[in-house]
Amino acid sequence: MTRLFVNACMREDSRTERIARAWIERAWGADRYEELRIGEMDIRPLDSRSIALYNDAVARATYDDALFDVAKQFAAADDILMAAPVWNYGIPAKLHDYLELVCSQGVTFDITDTGEYASLCRAQRLTFxxxxxxxxxxGVDDHAFGYVRTLSNAFWHIPEVQFVYAESLDMLGADVEAKLLAALESHAS
Ligand SMILES: Cc1cc2nc3c(=O)[nH]c(=O)nc-3n(C[C@H](O)[C@H](O)[C@H](O)COP(=O)(O)O)c2cc1C
Structure with a gap:
C-alpha cells in the first residue's frame, strides 16, 4: 500500500495542515507515507518550451523526462491525501502547477480509441x-474541491473522493478549534 500526502499548505501554523496531520494520525497511524511539500518544490507550469517536450513525449509514449516524475508518483499511490487552503475561491497556484503535471496523458490517464478517459492511477481514495x-x-462556484473532484472523477476514476473542510475561520469571534475538530470528526476514518 503506497500512501501519498500532497501538502500544499503554505503558511507556518497552517490550520489546514493541522487537520491534515490529525487525519493522518487517524487514518494512517504509524504507516509509512510519502510527503510532497508543494510550497518548497521547484514546480513550473507548462509553458511554450515545456509544452513541446510534453507533447513530443506523449506522442512517443516515452516518459523518461523528470517532467513526468510527479505524475508517475501520483499514479502509483493507493491512498492520497491532499491539503490546501482556499485561495481566491480556488487552490494555491503552485498546487495547480503540480496538478497540471500530474495530469500527464499516458501516465495518470489515457484516451481510448472511442474518446473516453481511461485511468492509469491505482488510487482507491483521495481525501482533500x-x-x-x-x-x-x-452564487459563487467552488474552484478548490470542485476542481480536485473533477480531475479525480473524470481522469483518474478514483472511487472514493472525500472532502474534509472547515470554513469561516477568519470571521470575527470564530471558534477555530471547534471548527477544526468538527471538520475532522465528519471524516473520522
Ligand atoms: C492569498 C489568499 C487568498 C485567500 N482567498 C480566500 C477566499 O477566496 N475565500 C475565503 O473564504 N478565504 C480566503 N482566504 C483565507 C484563507 O482561506 C483562510 O485563512 C485559511 O484558513 C488559510 O488556511 P491556513 O491556515 O491553512 O493557511 C485567503 C487567504 C489568502 C492568504
Whole structure:
C-alpha cells in the first residue's frame, strides 16, 4: 500500500495542515507515507518550451523526462491525501502547477480509441483537506474541491473522493478549534 500526502499548505501554523496531520494520525497511524511539500518544490507550469517536450513525449509514449516524475508518483499511490487552503475561491497556484503535471496523458490517464478517459492511477481514495476564511457565498462556484473532484472523477476514476473542510475561520469571534475538530470528526476514518 503506497500512501501519498500532497501538502500544499503554505503558511507556518497552517490550520489546514493541522487537520491534515490529525487525519493522518487517524487514518494512517504509524504507516509509512510519502510527503510532497508543494510550497518548497521547484514546480513550473507548462509553458511554450515545456509544452513541446510534453507533447513530443506523449506522442512517443516515452516518459523518461523528470517532467513526468510527479505524475508517475501520483499514479502509483493507493491512498492520497491532499491539503490546501482556499485561495481566491480556488487552490494555491503552485498546487495547480503540480496538478497540471500530474495530469500527464499516458501516465495518470489515457484516451481510448472511442474518446473516453481511461485511468492509469491505482488510487482507491483521495481525501482533500481544506479551510477557508469565510463562507462560500451563494452564487459563487467552488474552484478548490470542485476542481480536485473533477480531475479525480473524470481522469483518474478514483472511487472514493472525500472532502474534509472547515470554513469561516477568519470571521470575527470564530471558534477555530471547534471548527477544526468538527471538520475532522465528519471524516473520522
Ligand atoms: C492569498 C489568499 C487568498 C485567500 N482567498 C480566500 C477566499 O477566496 N475565500 C475565503 O473564504 N478565504 C480566503 N482566504 C483565507 C484563507 O482561506 C483562510 O485563512 C485559511 O484558513 C488559510 O488556511 P491556513 O491556515 O491553512 O493557511 C485567503 C487567504 C489568502 C492568504
Amino acid at each position: 483537506v481544506s479551510t477557508a476564511g469565510g463562507p462560500i457565498p451563494a
